[in-house]
Amino acid sequence: MAHQWRFFRSGGFDQVRLDKIEDWQHLHELDPKLWAALSCPVKGLEFDERTLSYLDSDADGKVRIDEVRSAVRWALSVLKHPAVLLSGDELPLSAIDDGTEQGRKLLASAQRMLTNLGKAEASALTVADTADMASIFPPDQLNGDGVITAALSSSEPLTQLITAIHSCGWQVQDRSGMAGIDQPLLDQFVAAGQAYRGWLDAADAVSAVAGEQTAELYQLVQALDAKVADFFTRCQLAAYDANATEPLNAALADYAALSRQLLNADSADASHLPLARISAEALLPLTAGVHPHWADKLARLAALAKPVWKTAKEINASKWQQLKDTLKPYADWKAAEPQSPVASLDALVLRACLEETVLAEATALIAQDLARQSEAESVLEVDKLIRYQRYLRDLLHNFVNLQSFYSLKQPAIFQNGRLYIDGRSCDLCIEVHDAGKHAKVAGLSGAYLLYMDCSRKGSAEKKSIVAAMTAGDAGNLMVGRNGVYYDAKGQDWDATVSRIVENPISIREAFFTPYRRIGRMISDQIQKFAASKDKEIETKSAAGVGDAAKVAETAAKPAAPFDVAKFAGIFAAIGLALGALGTALATVFSSFLGLSWWQMPLALAGIALMISGPAMLLAWFKLRERNLAPLLDANGWALNTNAKLSIPFGTRLTALAQLPAGSSRSMADPYENKSHIGLYLTLLVLACLAGWAWQAGLFARWLG
Template sequence: EDWLAAKAGAEVESLGTARLQELLAGDSRRELEKIIFEDLSLAEQVESFEGVTRLVHFTRDLLVLLNNFVAFRDFYAQDRKAIFQAGTLYLDGRACELCVRVASPDTHATLAALSQTYLTYCRCTRRGSTEQMHIAAAFTGGDSDNLMVGRNGIFYDRNGNDWDATIVKIVEHPISVRQAFLSPYKRIGRMIGEQIAKFAAAKDSAVDTAAGSKLSGMAPGADPAKPPTPFDVGKFAGIFAAIGLALGALGTALASVMSGFLTMPVWQMPLVVGGLVLMISGPSMIIAYLKLRQRNLAPILDAGGWAVNTKARINIPFGTTLTTLAELPMGAKRSTVDPFADKKTPWKKWAVLLALFVALGMAWDKGYIQQIFANAR
């Protein structure tokens, strides 16, 4: 083994003696050395191929990179989609153009919440395929009344492929000043509805409990039911007296407010109503306006892994272009005739008219109407 390992010429032994003698007698060595010399003379050019390739990529892609992640020209000019825009989400009668792909909604939302933008995270799947991805879509128009986890939409990517989109997470921020104007009244209505529902549920539970206790008392072998508690006249009289006092105080307060309102000049009445509306909706509108002015694209991209170290503002006029609201096609008309609509009863109109006549009668009796006409003259 040592002799075989030390034997010289093992690399060319397989060529055979005749072939080796032919190669030694010819000019093969000189030709090979000539080819090697020619290759070495081109070494500098070969080494520059990598630099040329890099230069070609810079020439082709550097301007695109600058227009998308430095100047954001493609995003703000809107003549074409920016690189980071994954497609368009159609959901709740709106088309959202600012959609970016995300790896994890929970991780992305931690930093993206600083963008002051209303974001919905959707899980997108393709029918008949195992492909799946997540996107974050910015809603910059309309309202958020019908946006909730579980709602479905359609997402079209940049290649025109359609995906089934389902909301899995929401980062709430103001969408518009109009929504902020109506939000206090919606919250009040929602609170009243919830309280009524809780009261009704409590009453149903009490009735069920009472019925169950009566049935259990009627069962064979059950303990005899306790005699009912005697009716306490004094207790209920006190309760009704307290309720009457509360209603009286409320009525007195409303009467004083109405009397003061009716004594004002006619031109001041709309100002008072407008001031009351601004007092209720003004704070939420101001907060929404300030947050809308702070909307920033950078945290959305930064949360997705893009190193964007600048402010890319999304002001109110530009934000309205990123979300398109559904409109009727040209020439289409809405039909307001419902053949299956419930028949309306006129009791609401009569109640309003009755209340109006009562208010006018009270105002006339107190002399408020005469005073208004006297001031108007």
């Protein structure tokens, strides 16, 4: 018979139950269309990283349905008591199926691990037991990964070889966590080392000029070449025209400037002068009569170049070129130097590392380590089984269904912490890498989103999160607002709003939105009117000060007679306006007072509904469509359904500030702004009614 699946309704869609081991055993039969997710990233989740690496069998950075199925199938196949996968934090050794070859290997590896940990009498393994890989794979023991460390070496030459390779910047990590080398790295070092050693060996053939001091002679020629070329070029110009001799030597002004300084052979202000006195003979002295800054280098050059120049005290351009030609083989050899990290090694150390016996020892040790591969992989499979027992059910409740998210018993693996801001806390916080790119997709969720830039004091680490506001209102939320973010480890971060995606937050907010807009519009208009009047008064005052004489002259003229008719007309117009407004208000009030007592609240509710109804209806529709999928899809997930964020559920994800139960509260606030708007509105209504009464002739009837 086919397995009878059980489903529960949450988030607006049917989710499969996985609380029986039979459900796990038939998980491979469940239609992928009924899975909550098709894939999820291995980064950015609050989940054990090593477990994710085991699940991601193809190492593509994603966990997919087939990989989850394979993990469940393998875990079930090696356990004779598979129910241990449903609960608990430890793997009893008795649950491992020792009736199969694979199970017996796992059990033997598990017992050996407990012995290495000093817990030979223990009957169960936990995640904590295998957290430190060095405790599972000690650095001084072969572990089957083909990587050898200095701790495994039994001879000084092999230790020197491993250390030399590391000093070149080449290393791979051993399963113990230590740095080591493997066969490809050893081959790379040998190839580079032999090439460099061959280059070093060729030095003997190009060092005939000065033997071991050829390198020093070459460096001197390189350092002096530009200055010597300058000297001989100046001499050629002096031979071309005798008038150029004096200008090409140092000017008197140069020496006058130097005479005011405390000089030495290395004075920078004198280094620009020629090597020696410029003359048509073009002979460069090597000892006497040379620039002090270059004297030592020239003297050393003369000593090293004796095989070429003999005991010459001065040289011409031909002899300088002769020396350069003699050194050309060395220059060519120097230019051919291999650019390799092995060049940083001492030549004797390099030769010792490339000895055949040392390389053979390293190769043999790597082979011995690889021979333990099967045994080591069995140990790794024990670690995998321990982690599957502890974490696999959490993954299923965030992948096959979203039970963890909707149950609110514990955060889902995609919830990265909690944000406190503006008198509320938000639990739907997701870490993002590119807020702009994320917002383009996440905005389709219909949720009000805050993108926060987070940083920690004393740390260069930064991160960005998106928080979904699902309760309250957006009154005080704005870019630049600060809050505090607590990550899943409990670490606090300074958080600043960098971007907002606006959507409705609640029906309550939608009800007051029209009134807030009207109030904001009236406030803006009043401020604009006050600002314009203030500007007008300022302009008139400035003009009045400038025209004081004209004002005085005008004041001397007799004032125009008071126009009673005009004043009466203005008063009549005001009365008509007040009367019209009063008539309208009186009509409304008389109609309202003509209603029965039970009709009055219905009329007020109808007016409020007429004003706020459209906004509330629009918000209701949008809040019903609010869902989780775009938020996760923008972060690399492939969610398989529209996981709704309903209004009741939203109030659980975002908690508003509330006074503790049983608290006392005083409403007296000595610094509260005292508003007299009620009095002003009452006076306005009375004035309007008075105008209406006057217009209707009620005053004349009452007084007559």
